[in-house]
Amino acid sequence: MELIQQFITHNQQMIYIVILMIFVGIEIIGRVPSVLHTPLMSGANAIHGVVIIGAIIVMGKAGPTDYNALILGFLAVILGTLNVVGGFVVTDRMLEMFNKKK
Amino acid sequence: MEYSLLTMCYLIASITFILGLKMLSNPASARKGNQIAAIGMAIAIFGTIFLYEDESIKLGNYLWIFGGIAIGTIIGALAAKKVKMTDMPQMVSLFNGMGGACAALISIVEFNHLVHAYNPTDYSFFSNINGTNLLIIMAGLIIGSVSFTGSMIAWAKLDGRLQDYSFKGQHIVNILLLFAAIGLSAFVLLARPEETVLYFYIILSLSAIYGILFVMPIGGADMPVVISLLNSFTGVAAACGGFLYDNKAMMTGGILVGAAGTLLTILMCKAMNRSLTNVLIGSFGGNAASGGGAGGAQGQYKEISLSDSAVLMTYSSKVVIVPGYGLAVAQAQHACHELEKLLTEKGVQVTYAIHPVAGRMPGHMNVLLAEADVSYEKLKEMEEINDEFPSVDAVLVLGANDVVNPAAKTDPTSPIYGMPILDVELAKHVIVNKRSMKPGYAGIENDLFFRPKTSMLFGDSKKVIQDLIAEIKNL
Numbered sequence: 001m002e003l004i005q006q007f008i009t010h011n012q013q014m015i016y017i018v019i020l021m022i023f024v025g026i027e028i029i030g031r032v033p034s035v036l037h038t039p040l041m042s043g044a045n046a047i048h049g050v051v052i053i054g055a056i057i058v059m060g061k062a063g064p065t066d067y068n069a070l071i072l073g074f075l076a077v078i079l080g081t082l083n084v085v086g087g088f089v090v091t092d093r094m095l096e097m098f099n100k101k102k
Numbered sequence: 103m104e105y106s107l108l109t110m111c112y113l114i115a116s117i118t119f120i121l122g123l124k125m126l127s128n129p130a131s132a133r134k135g136n137q138i139a140a141i142g143m144a145i146a147i148f149g150t151i152f153l154y155e156d157e158s159i160k161l162g163n164y165l166w167i168f169g170g171i172a173i174g175t176i177i178g179a180l181a182a183k184k185v186k187m188t189d190m191p192q193m194v195s196l197f198n199g200m201g202g203a204c205a206a207l208i209s210i211v212e213f214n215h216l217v218h219a220y221n222p223t224d225y226s227f228f229s230n231i232n233g234t235n236l237l238i239i240m241a242g243l244i245i246g247s248v249s250f251t252g253s254m255i256a257w258a259k260l261d262g263r264l265q266d267y268s269f270k271g272q273h274i275v276n277i278l279l280l281f282a283a284i285g286l287s288a289f290v291l292l293a294r295p296e297e298t299v300l301y302f303y304i305i306l307s308l309s310a311i312y313g314i315l316f317v318m319p320i321g322g323a324d325m326p327v328v329i330s331l332l333n334s335f336t337g338v339a340a341a342c343g344g345f346l347y348d349n350k351a352m353m354t355g356g357i358l359v360g361a362a363g364t365l366l367t368i369l370m371c372k373a374m375n376r377s378l379t380n381v382l383i384g385s386f387g388g389n390a391a392s393g394g395g396a397g398g399a400q401g402q403y404k405e406i407s408l409s410d411s412a413v414l415m416t417y418s419s420k421v422v423i424v425p426g427y428g429l430a431v432a433q434a435q436h437a438c439h440e441l442e443k444l445l446t447e448k449g450v451q452v453t454y455a456i457h458p459v460a461g462r463m464p465g466h467m468n469v470l471l472a473e474a475d476v477s478y479e480k481l482k483e484m485e486e487i488n489d490e491f492p493s494v495d496a497v498l499v500l501g502a503n504d505v506v507n508p509a510a511k512t513d514p515t516s517p518i519y520g521m522p523i524l525d526v527e528l529a530k531h532v533i534v535n536k537r538s539m540k541p542g543y544a545g546i547e548n549d550l551f552f553r554p555k556t557s558m559l560f561g562d563s564k565k566v567i568q569d570l571i572a573e574i575k576n577l
Contacts, residue, residue: 007234014345017353024120025361032127034373034483035456037366037464041330042194043126043136044362047119048201048336050143050355053150054208054343059170060154060161062211069211070163074170076207081174082181083201084147088140089182090193091126095133097187097472 039094046087052080111149112351118142119355123362146351147171187473188430191463195257195329198336202249205339209243210306212346217299228294235346240287240302242342244309249335251313256329259317268319276315283308316382324381326463327370331378334363373458374521403539406557408566411498411533412573418495418531420451422487424524425467426460428501428536432563435474438500441567442476444574453480455487455497455524457505484524491528499526499534501563507548516546532556535566 008015032040055076062069118138125135154161161167178197185193216235220227258264283305290301320328341356343349371378406414415421429438442452454476460467468481482490491497499506509516510523526532532555539551539558550556559566 003233010234011345014348014353017350018341018357021354021357022361025123025358026365028120028124029127029362029365029369032366032369033129034369034458034464035468035481036127036129036132037370038190038194038466038469039132039136040123040126041326041333041363041366041463042190043132043139044123044337044359044366045194045198045201045333046136047123047139047143047355048333048340048359049197050115050119050146050352051201051205051208051336051340051343053146053349053352054340054347055170055204056147056150056167057154057156057161057347057349058208058211059163059167060151061156062163068214070166072207072211073163074166076204076211077167077170078174078177079200079207080204081171082178083197083204084143084178085175086178086182086193086197086200088136088143089179090185090190090197091136092133092140093182094187094190094469095136097469098129098132098478 039091039098042087042091042094046084046091049080049084049087052077052084055080108149108153109350111145111153112349115142115146115149115351116354118145119351119358123358186433187435187470188433189261190469191326191329191466192257192260194463195253195260195332198329198333199250199253199257201336202246202253202332202339204246205242205336205343206246206250206306208343208346209239209246213239213243213302220299222296225296228296228298231294233291237291238342238345240290240305242339242346243302243306244283244287245335245342246339247306247309248313248316249332249339251310252317252332252335253313253329255314255317256325256332260325266319266321272315272319276312279308279312279315283312320381324374326459326466327367327374327378327381329463330363330367330370334360334367337361337363370459370464373464374518376521403551403556403558406533406559408559408569408573411557411559412570412577414531414533415445415496415498415570416448416450416574416577418450420490420494420496421445422453422455422482422491422494422497422526422529424455424457424460424497424499424502424506424526425471426457426500426502426505428503429563430461430466430470430501432501432565434500434562434564434567435470435476437564437567437571439471439474439476441571441574442480444571448574453482453487455484455526456481457484457502457524458522460502460505484522488525491525494529496531496533497526497529499532500567501535501537503536503548504546506550507546508550509546509548513549518546526550527553527555530555533559535559535561535563537562 059073059077062073119142122135122139125131216231286301286305290298317328337356337359341353344352344356445452456467458464504518506524506526508527510518510521527550
C-alpha cells in the first residue's frame, strides 16, 4: 500500500496526464463516421510514432564505446522514423482521395 | 533557457496531436488534421535533437541520429507512396509493428543502462534499482514486443504469406504465456533476484511468442480489429517511454492513441456485432467449421452467363453494387467505376452499398472506390440502403460474402448471427460474383447463393467486370 502511495505521489503529474488523456482520446473519437475508421486508425498509428523521441534520446546519450546502445538505438531511430513518416504519408494519401471529391 | 523552449515544443506537439486526431474524425477537416499532427511531430523531433539536455549535457551522435532518420524517412516515404490502396491494412500493421519494436528497443537499452554497473559481489545491487523505472521499462518491453510480433504476423497474414494456424488448447497456452510474462515481471520487481538480467530476456521472449500466438489463430475477417488493438498497444508502449523520460509529448501522444485506439477497436467490433473477447478468444474459424457444417443446407445454385447478366443490368432501372474484399484483391475498383459510368449512361440508376466492415478494415472500401474516382454521393451506407432493396431490380455482389449472408439474421447457431447485413435478398435479382463456391473469410456457407432469385457469376472480379462492360457495349 505504502509502495502504491509513494508511486502516486512521485508521479502525480504523469498520472493526471494519463487520466485526462484517456478521456480526451475517447471523447474526440466518439462520433467518427465509419467511413473514416481506416484513415483514423492510420493517423493514430502515425501519432504513436512519437516514441521516436525516446529513441533519439537513447541514441544521443549513448557513449562512443557503448556499442550495444549505439546499435540498438540506431535501429530504434530507423524504426521510429518509419512509423512516423510512413504513417503520416499513408494517411495523407488516403485522405487526399476523399478530398478530391469535394 | 533552451530547456524551456523544448518544453514549449512539447506543449505545441501535444496540442497538435489532440487537435489532429479531433480533425481526423470529420471528413471535411481530416486531411488538414493529419498534416497538423505531422507538423507537431516534426517540431517535437527536431526540438528533441537540438534542445534536449540531461543535467546540462546535450545529446551527441548527431551523425547516427540523422543517418537513422534519413534511412527511415526514405524507406517509409517510398513504401507509403508505392503501396497499393488494397494493401493499406498490411501497411498500417507494418508501420505499427515498427513503433512497437522501437518501444521495445528503448526498454532494452534503458535496462542495460540500469544494470551495466552490475558487479556480482554487490548483493544489494538489484535492490537499489529504482522500482518505478524498472516497472516502466518492463511494461514498455512487454507491450512493445507483443505489438511488434503481433503486427508482423497480422501483416504476413493479410499479405497472404501466412495461413491461419491454431492448435488445440492454444488459448490456454496463450493465457499461460501472458501470465508467465507478467508474473515473472512482478517477481523481478518485488524480489530483485540475482538473475534479473536473465529474467529480463526471458520476459522479452515470452512476450514476443505471446504476440505471435495471439494473432495466429485470428481469421482474416477479424484482422482489422486486431490491428486496431495492436495500434492502441503501441500507443501505451510509447506512453511508457514518456513516463521513463518524464516526456509530456510522448505521454500525451501515447495515451491519446491508446485510448482512442481502444475505443475504435470497440466501435469496429460493434459494427460486426461481436464483443472483443469473442474476437480474441472465440476463434472465428473454429466455431464456423462446426456451425456451418451442420447448418449448411447444400442446395442447388444456378449460374448466369455474362450476356444474360449484361442484359439484366442494362434493362434495370435501379442497380446496386455491393463491393467486398474480392473486388479489392482483384484490383477491380477502376473497372467497377467504368461499369457504373456505362450503366449510368444507359439510364440506369447505380449506387454502391457499403457495409461498415466491407473490405479488410472499416472504411477500406470507401478509400478504394474513392481512389477509382467514384463519386461520394453514390456510396450508400448500410442503414441508408437497406430500406431501398425491395425496389432494386438487380444487385451485383462483387467478391462480398459474409456481409450479405442472411444467416446473420435467421440462424442463431451461425457464428455471424446478429451481425447487421445488407438485405440484398430483398431485391428482385441478385448476381453474385465469386471466384468459386468456397466459403468466405468467416468460413461459413452462404444460404443466399442457393436462393431462387440468386444467380452465380464465377470468375475473377476484374475480368468479369471487364467482360461485362464489353457485353453491355455490344448490346
